[in-house]
Amino acid sequence: MKPWIWRLVERRLRRAVPSDRAATVIGDLLEDFERRARQHGRLGAEWWLRGEIRSLELSYRGRAFRPSRPSRLAGLAFDLRLAVRSLRRQPLQALVIIATVGLAVAVNTALFSVFDGLLFRPLPYPAADRVVHVETPREVLLAMSNDERTARAGALVTTGLFDRRAYAYNAVVLEDGAEGVEAWGLRPAEVSPTLFPLLGVRPLRGRLFTDDDTTVTMDRRPAIIGFDLWRQRFQGDPDIVGRVIEVPGAIFGRRFEVIGVLPRDAGFPKGAQLWIAGPPRPGDDFNVAGLADGVTIEQARATFPGTEMTGLRDHIRPDGAFALAVLLGATALLLLVAWVQVAALLSARTAGRARELGVRLAIGASRARLVRQFAVEGVVVTSGALALAWIITPGLTTAIVHLLPVEMTAGQSLRPDLRTLAFSCLLSAVGIMLLTLAPVGIIRRSAPVGLLRAEGYGAVASSAARVRFGLLSAQLAVTTVLLYMAGLSAHSFNAVGDVDLGFTPDRVVGVLLPPTTVIGANNVERRAHIDQQVRRWAETPPALLGIPGVVAAGGGRLPFHASVQSGGVGSSLTVTGRESDNPLVVDYMAMTPGYVAAMELRVVQGSIPGTNQLADGPPRAVVNQTLAAQLAAFGPVLGQRVTINRRELTIAAVVADFVMGRPDRRSRPQVMLLLANPQGGYMVARLAPDASIPGSLAGIRATLERVWPDNPAREVMLVSDLADTAIADYRARAMLLGLIGALSLPLALAGIVGALSHSISQRLREIGIRMALGAEPRDIRRRVLARAFTAVSIGLVAGLAGGVVMGRLMSAYLFGVQPVDAWTTIGSVAVLVVIAWAAAIVPAQRAARVDPATALRHGI
Amino acid sequence: MPDAPVSSPLGEFEVIVLLAILHVLDRGDVAYGSSVRDEIESRGGRPVARGAVYITLDRLEEKGLLSSRQASGPPVRGNRPRRLFKVTAAGVRGLRQSLGLVARMQSGLEPVLGDLS
Numbered sequence: 001m002k003p004w005i006w007r008l009v010e011r012r013l014r015r016a017v018p019s020d021r022a023a024t025v026i027g028d029l030l031e032d033f034e035r036r037a038r039q040h041g042r043l044g045a046e047w048w049l050r051g052e053i054r055s056l057e058l059s060y061r062g063r064a065f066r067p068s069r070p071s072r073l074a075g076l077a078f079d080l081r082l083a084v085r086s087l088r089r090q091p092l093q094a095l096v097i098i099a100t101v102g103l104a105v106a107v108n109t110a111l112f113s114v115f116d117g118l119l120f121r122p123l124p125y126p127a128a129d130r131v132v133h134v135e136t137p138r139e140v141l142l143a144m145s146n147d148e149r150t151a152r153a154g155a156l157v158t159t160g161l162f163d164r165r166a167y168a169y170n171a172v173v174l175e176d177g178a179e180g181v182e183a184w185g186l187r188p189a190e191v192s193p194t195l196f197p198l199l200g201v202r203p204l205r206g207r208l209f210t211d212d213d214t215t216v217t218m219d220r221r222p223a224i225i226g227f228d229l230w231r232q233r234f235q236g237d238p239d240i241v242g243r244v245i246e247v248p249g250a251i252f253g254r255r256f257e258v259i260g261v262l263p264r265d266a267g268f269p270k271g272a273q274l275w276i277a278g279p280p281r282p283g284d285d286f287n288v289a290g291l292a293d294g295v296t297i298e299q300a301r302a303t304f305p306g307t308e309m310t311g312l313r314d315h316i317r318p319d320g321a322f323a324l325a326v327l328l329g330a331t332a333l334l335l336l337v338a339w340v341q342v343a344a345l346l347s348a349r350t351a352g353r354a355r356e357l358g359v360r361l362a363i364g365a366s367r368a369r370l371v372r373q374f375a376v377e378g379v380v381v382t383s384g385a386l387a388l389a390w391i392i393t394p395g396l397t398t399a400i401v402h403l404l405p406v407e408m409t410a411g412q413s414l415r416p417d418l419r420t421l422a423f424s425c426l427l428s429a430v431g432i433m434l435l436t437l438a439p440v441g442i443i444r445r446s447a448p449v450g451l452l453r454a455e456g457y458g459a460v461a462s463s464a465a466r467v468r469f470g471l472l473s474a475q476l477a478v479t480t481v482l483l484y485m486a487g488l489s490a491h492s493f494n495a496v497g498d499v500d501l502g503f504t505p506d507r508v509v510g511v512l513l514p515p516t517t518v519i520g521a522n523n524v525e526r527r528a529h530i531d532q533q534v535r536r537w538a539e540t541p542p543a544l545l546g547i548p549g550v551v552a553a554g555g556g557r558l559p560f561h562a563s564v565q566s567g568g569v570g571s572s573l574t575v576t577g578r579e580s581d582n583p584l585v586v587d588y589m590a591m592t593p594g595y596v597a598a599m600e601l602r603v604v605q606g607s608i609p610g611t612n613q614l615a616d617g618p619p620r621a622v623v624n625q626t627l628a629a630q631l632a633a634f635g636p637v638l639g640q641r642v643t644i645n646r647r648e649l650t651i652a653a654v655v656a657d658f659v660m661g662r663p664d665r666r667s668r669p670q671v672m673l674l675l676a677n678p679q680g681g682y683m684v685a686r687l688a689p690d691a692s693i694p695g696s697l698a699g700i701r702a703t704l705e706r707v708w709p710d711n712p713a714r715e716v717m718l719v720s721d722l723a724d725t726a727i728a729d730y731r732a733r734a735m736l737l738g739l740i741g742a743l744s745l746p747l748a749l750a751g752i753v754g755a756l757s758h759s760i761s762q763r764l765r766e767i768g769i770r771m772a773l774g775a776e777p778r779d780i781r782r783r784v785l786a787r788a789f790t791a792v793s794i795g796l797v798a799g800l801a802g803g804v805v806m807g808r809l810m811s812a813y814l815f816g817v818q819p820v821d822a823w824t825t826i827g828s829v830a831v832l833v834v835i836a837w838a839a840a841i842v843p844a845q846r847a848a849r850v851d852p853a854t855a856l857r858h859g860i
Numbered sequence: 861m862p863d864a865p866v867s868s869p870l871g872e873f874e875v876i877v878l879l880a881i882l883h884v885l886d887r888g889d890v891a892y893g894s895s896v897r898d899e900i901e902s903r904g905g906r907p908v909a910r911g912a913v914y915i916t917l918d919r920l921e922e923k924g925l926l927s928s929r930q931a932s933g934p935p936v937r938g939n940r941p942r943r944l945f946k947v948t949a950a951g952v953r954g955l956r957q958s959l960g961l962v963a964r965m966q967s968g969l970e971p972v973l974g975d976l977s
Contacts, residue, residue, distance in 0.1 A: 017914075021914065021918070021943075023940045023941060024892070024893065024930065024940065024941055024942060024943040025893065025914060026940055027933055027937040027938075027940030027941060027942060028892060028893040028894040028937075028942070029910075030936060030937050030938060030940065031894055031933065031934065031936055031937055032894050034936045052910055055909045055910055055911050056910055056911045056914075057911075058911065059909060059910075059911020059912055059914070059915055060911060060915070
């Protein structure tokens with residue numbers, strides 16, 4: 001006996017023959033084989049054996065599907081097989097349904113997870129409800145007298161409204177653009193030891209800060225790291241506590257000793273992943289406080305008018321809650337479109353199978369059996385769709401989070417939410433089951449003969465066709481709304497990007513030098529230290545000019561930099577000789593002539609004095625056009641003398657308005673004190689058009705290290721990068737709405753094709769009669785196209801109206817665009833018409849090619 | 861007095877299998893899958909699918925017309941048991957009904973049908 005053939009017998013028969021019979025059946029076969037081999041030889045017996053095995057398999061398999069008494073499981077397997085076969089018969093339709101539902105679930109889950117994380121999910125700080133962010137804006141402080149300021153500071157320290165105080169600031173421990181920032185995504189923070197207990201955060205490993213950790217050391221600065229940093233950079237090292245880590249790009253090559261790891265998602269402030277303990281600060285220097293028992297945030301606000309107090313949740317959550325709600329609404333609309341699509345496809349699918357169902361009913365299938373069959377098909381489709389959703393949701397969520405501006409997402413937990421996924425999946429499963437089974441309800445009541453003649457379903461089908469047409473119009477309307485919203489956002493983004501900044505940001509490098517410090521044991525030492533800093537400031541622009549590729553350099557504020565949001569706004573200005581008039585509120589800053597050259601500010605009146613001219617004569621100032629217009633009321637602007645901060649300045653020139661903060665805000669009146677030498681940490685340098693940017697940046701860093709040997713630059717950055725971040729939220733909105741709009745287009749295409757194909761197949765007989773009576777193919781084609789464009793017109797009218805309403809609702813987030821926007825309207829109409837044309841032309845051609853004889857013979 | 865009717869009428873192949881078992885047992889042999897099949901093939905003069913025999917045996921046992929037990933077979937089977945069949949009283953009754961009906965239907969038609977054996 002050759003063992004291989006017996007292995008074959010065992011393998012094949014154990015699969016085919018019921019297990020309790022297999023041994024005896026194989027035994028019999030063995031016995032017969034031996035007898036046969038003796039009589040006819042082994043080779044013949046082996047051939048015979050193969051035939052016997054095949055015969056046994058066929059017999060037993062046939063019995064498994066015998067309808068007389070199938071086991072429950074075998075029946076299910078049969079249904080599954082039938083479902084797969086029927087889906088494979090129309091694979092495109094099945095794939096479209098699976099892809100549509102899968103995509104819809106994935107988009108829904110991803111967007112909902114993000115929105116949920118941004119808006120609704122509790123913060124990962126247990127005590128957040130009783131914690132407020134406290135900040136007195138600079139313009140409020142400037143509007144106060146010195147005494148009022150002192151009183152406010154004292155009151156904030158002694159008030160009983162707060163029982164705990166802490167601070168959390170961005171820490172300056174890493175060079176900007178350094179690897180530690182870029183590759184590690186670190187946003188280091190300097191916090192008081194009181195912060196984490198105040199937030200209710202407990203360390204995952206190690207401990208929190210104590211007062212002993214506040215001593216500044218270069219070598220082993222105690223630091224707490226975040227969960228993500230721990231997992232991603234240190235592979236979740238269990239012995240991380242006590243390890244001394246090096247962060248690439250740390251200033252002075254500073255090293256950190258890890259004393260603790262915070263739990264996942266704890267990233268206050270602004271998504272920090274590395275915390276150091278800051279030194280003790282004056283009592284009024286805090287920005288986070290815990291409300292005392294029984295105190296409400298409203299009481300605190302009423303006690304300190306002008307000081308901004310926001311609950312931690314509102315402080316961390318983006319203020320664009322409404323914009324997000326708009327997006328959420330757009331998503332919901334998109335899902336609606338997807339579902340309309342699926343409903344239409346499934347109902348067409350069932351309608352197309354009326355004949356099959358009629359046959360099955362006629363030859364004795366029970367109606368319950370048919371319902372079960374449809375349910376199993378629904379389950380197969382759902383499983384495919386959910387598997388697809390499961391695969392793409394994580395990537396999609398990450399992509400959406402990356403599309404959002406980092407200011408909005410930092411420090412939040414934005415991962416695909418399993419509950420949301422489960423919920424979406426459940427909803428989709430229920431939806432598909434209902435949609436699959438609903439047409440069955442109609443069929444169940446019909447007589448088999450009616451189904452065979454397609455009479456019973458015919459009546460249903462014509463009303464279903466009307467419903468479908470309505471659904472299609474609604475879908476196109478929703479698509480138009482989405483396109484319109486996307487168009488408005490894109491237009492806003494363009495408009496905000498095209499704003500005349502008043503200067504040329506390209507190829508301008510901004511430098512943030514160390515902050516002013518006063519160090520020294522006595523006045524003489526302190527004076528010397530300050531003199532040294534003043535000297536270095538003065539040396540810096542000439543040193544920068546010495547770098548090849550740098551064509552202009554000067555001191556002055558960095559546009560779009562975080563520092564301009566709070567500094568120097570809201571100073572009072574009076575015109576000499578008109579002191580009795582109400583003072584003008586202006587933004588006040590200082591700059592050197594080199595700044596005007598480096599930024600390429602446009603001088604519209606007067607001229608900028610040279611550095612040498614500034615050394616003597618009265619202090620000179622430059623004003624922007626907005627302020628010049630206000631000052632014109634007091635006489636000629638050039639040469640006018642104004643007083644600001646008790647200092648009298650003579651206006652030497654007027655420059656075009658230039659943007660410091662956000663391009664979407666109107667220019668405020670500005671006064672720029674002209675200085676011969678910079679007195680502060682901001683410098684700009686313009687690179688020649690042919691200079692290499694990385695090379696020049698390296699040169700600038702090296703020069704700054706030479707001029708400031710013990711205290712190099714904190715940040716070196718391109719102003720054009722800063723300009724991009726200033727309009728990041730516009731970009732995010734435009735991209736998100738664009739994404740949603742783009743997703744709606746293929747659905748619209750599929751919707752039009754589906755509805756037209758369906759209506760043509762329903763009207764085949766009518767088309768046949770028309771053609772038999774002499775209609776030209778051209779007429780038929782025109783009728784089909786007209787039908788498509790009727791739906792498109794209804795959709796466009798309704799959709800544009802809806803789009804304008806949405807535009808009004810989101811007008812706070814638009815820039816340079818009115819809710820009724822001609823270009824957006826034209827664009828939306830054009831896109832939809834092109835889509836409709838592309839979608840309708842194929843079914844229209846098909847209808848025009850119908851052979852009247854065939855159509856009439858089919859007798860549908 | 862005719863026998864009490866069995867649950868469902870026997871099919872042609874079922875009758876043949878029952879008769880084959882009775883023949884094998886009558887000879888004093890054991891009735892198992894192969895011997896039953898051999899009996900049908902030798903008497904019928906045509907091949908019979910092995911699977912059809914097994915499935916019919918199973919069905920007859922389900923109907924209670926056969927009973928089976930497992931017993932050890934010759935060593936060539938490699939420790940695989942034989943399934944030995946016996947016709948139950950109900951099986952004999954069912955056979956009598958089916959064959960009786962055929963006999964009654966055929967009686968008087970001998971001139972037309974000729975000798976059947």
